[in-house]
Amino acid sequence: MEIPYTVHERPDTGLWNAKVGVWLFLASEVMLFGGLFSAYIFLRIGADYWPHHALNVPLGLTNTIVLITSSITMVLAWVSVKMRDFGQFRFWMSATLGCGCLFVVIKSIEYRDKFSHYGVVFRDEAAFRKYEPELSALGANIKTNTEGHGARLDRTPHFEIAGHLASGVTADAIELAPDRHEGGAKGGAHGGALRVALADVARWGVFAPRYSTYYAIYFTLTGLHALHVLGGMVVLFYFLVTGAKMFAADPEHLANRVEVGGLFWHFVDLVWIFLFPVLYLL
């Protein structure tokens, strides 16, 4: 038994099955990320303090460029099959997979960075004021909602510093080398250290998902996106490896498969186009 329209278009719809299928799947993906985006909005509206430029913007920018590049190589891989040039297809498809690998590597570097970087949220304003002179002497970058870009004056005042562990954590205090103004998210490790009594701390820890709702949604969105990248890479790798046989038998079938895989790959790029500004820049 043969399922019709697996390779060639059905005359009245002008479509073959897998293309309809993949677009439907992408429609559901739109709604999946829609749920997460509305979560982002809810959490952001509800937060006392929302970090600005908390992630490594140059790395994020690099990753954005990597993904956009992988999109164009993907299109060219498909064009190659359409033009019946298998050598070209192999080249562009490998390039796409290379970009995918690079993206995942950069993403892991960013993740590792977050898991070795500490944040401390002060219990209240009075607790923070005790350390204020010492912090300003160190040039520490203080994250607060009482002034500046992150100001939310109608909320509970929020004072937070970030940095690397200097000597460690004792039963009643944490010793931190705080990040400084100029250095942005990184740097700071060369400055002096500061001892903060845990009695003055509301919560502290590495920038893992549990640290705050911002990191929760950051890791969930980018983690889910990274899973999509990996999944897409598995599929594209499969096409690369098994493509020669199918190209010999029915090149149009391979073109269709590459187009469908490409649609998914472009969608993953498209999601990142929103994730980058939303998580890195806003």
Next chain:
Amino acid sequence: MAEDRASSERRGFGERARDIFAHGWSRHYIQVFLYLLALTILTVLASYLPIGVAGHVFIALLIAAIKAGLVAAIFMHLLHEKVVIHRFMAFTVLFFLALVFLSVLALKNTVVGAQ
């Protein structure tokens, strides 16, 4: 003439590849790629402008929407896709917006005394 167009439509984008690429579509794809790069740089630069949170959100989402539109329209060929797909993707986008905006509206519009 009208029949010609209809039959070429029916053959679909896939089987018209040679005509399309002969007209320099690969160059067209590279062009879009360059636009995307430029917009990416632009959105990063804009995020350092002192225009407040609302301004940042507006500019970032505007640029992201343009970029997403380019990817969908050109790389994903939505511009040349069949009407069935246009139709259900339009509904999807509509329901996406309903989900995001109606839930946020509900959050913003509360009865007096409720949080």
Next chain:
Amino acid sequence: MSGTGSIPAGHGGADGGGHPHARGSVWRTYVFSTDHKMIGIQYGLTSLVFMLLGFFLMLAMRWQLAYPGQPLPLIGKFFSPQNPFLPGGAMSPDLYNSFGAMHGTIMIFLGVVPLAFGAFGNYVVPLQIGAPDMAFPRINMASYHAYLWGGVLMLASFLVPGGAAKSGWTSYAPLASVADTRALAPSTVFHPVFNGQTMWLIAMVLLITSSLLGAVNFITTIIQLRAKGMSWMRLPFFVWAQLVTAFLLLLAFPPLEAAGIMQLMDRLAGTSFFVLSGLYVGGKLLEASGGGSPILWQHLFWFLGHPEVYVLILPGMGIVCEVIAVNSRKPIWGYRPLVLAAIAIGFLSFMVWAHHMYLTGMGSKVSTFFQTTTVLISVPSVIILTALLISLWGGAIRFTTPMLFAAAFIPMFGLGGLTGLPLAFNAIDLALHDTYYVIGHFHYVVAPGTIFALFAGIYHWYPKITGRRMSEFLGRVHFWPSLVCMNGIFLPMFLQGMAGVHRRWYDGGGTIANPTYELVRGAIHWNEFMSISAFLLAAAQVPFIVNLFVSLWRGERVGDNPWEATTLEWAAPTPPPHGNFAMPVEAHRGPYEYSVPGHERDFLPQWEAVKGSGT
């Protein structure tokens, strides 16, 4: 052996349950089959087993409500007084909560939807559109297996320490974010992953994946694989109903999947998506960053939850439409309005979800919006019901068993729908929210509504699946007591609900410190009547189960078109072989050409080319 030979009259059935399109191993034929019909049967049998199980959970709860503190009959004596779940054979509050949550989950996600969509959709839709199979047979198989393992995981959660999920089928946060953890129940040792609520979430992710795969497959099949001549307006209404249902599953489920992932993060990674700041659990401040939003869970849940109601009802309406057309020997009245109404329901159902959330303190603007859309969506529902009702008018009705169930569907669903209207209005809903009135309302829609429609479908398509008819006598013994008992269970719920009985009260609310109980005392006595009705309803299902199996051997053998129907599934050999049709099929006319003037028979099948008879 696929698709050869002419149409033999009733060649199936001789080899019992054996399927004629067996090729290759038993394993490939019955377990990892890619044939839409076998997958449909797998879905059907699995979901019927789950439904029976969900029904038993409810029977235990009904016993508890009617006879608080008394050991369960039959099984109660096997439990010692030290048993944590059934001390002395009587249900503990935790077990009651587990059963409540799992009854809802099993009935909706493992029972009715897989039966209505997975089973009937898989078996019937490709046949009705004249397709050889689904567009993606292997994805179809994956869909069933994701469903099966989701279900197995859901059942396995009964066996882990602490028992199955107990935060309601809605799993509202923040309760569900901390349920089945030490924070809430310090005396129990919970496994970080294998505890009730976490397993519920993982199982739900599997079930959602299954639905998505199914939905993609159904829509692609209906768009791409329609037979020659099967234009959109010649599709049987059942196919339209399944198409809209597939879209609802496709677009409404993913936000719940997102929410499920976030709740999993809350439970496994310690995030605070749904955990608000300053939450005290068990008298202690919860160790979490806080800042989350419990309301967000409700939005994402009901964004699925309300379309899900139409996922439950639309396939039922589709089945009823087919059965009524066949048995009233008349064209369906208003085919085009029916189709448009189904599409309108699908569209509007995405815009009504917050009517489940009036009590969250929504302001008047947003409430008004959702009230309006909710009232609007009743219009297409009423159009469908009216069209089905008018279709009976002046028909030469054949009172077969499927017709009895289909006919009963109309008033029963009508009751469910009409009692829903008051709930659409904010002011009334504030009083009725979470009472038995709501339970009565949606059970009328789903139980004597959808489930009756599903019974009608089973009796209707059984001859096509097996080559034999189910017993009419047993069918009647099944139908009449079921109809009476269903009303015995659900009608008093309206009275209790208006009195103020809360839906989640253990013991009927009597044994906990509960000032409201004094106000509702007068309505509590209905519990015993409702429970007895439920037990009798269980007894009334015995003839059905007997009928389902015994008819495989004893049922009257029938030909390919025993009901003298017009839609394409009756053109296929019985049971249909792999590839479905013995000859190329073509649709020559609309789906419901009954009693066409000038023809000697009272039906004109879609597949018959007759000179001089257009559309």
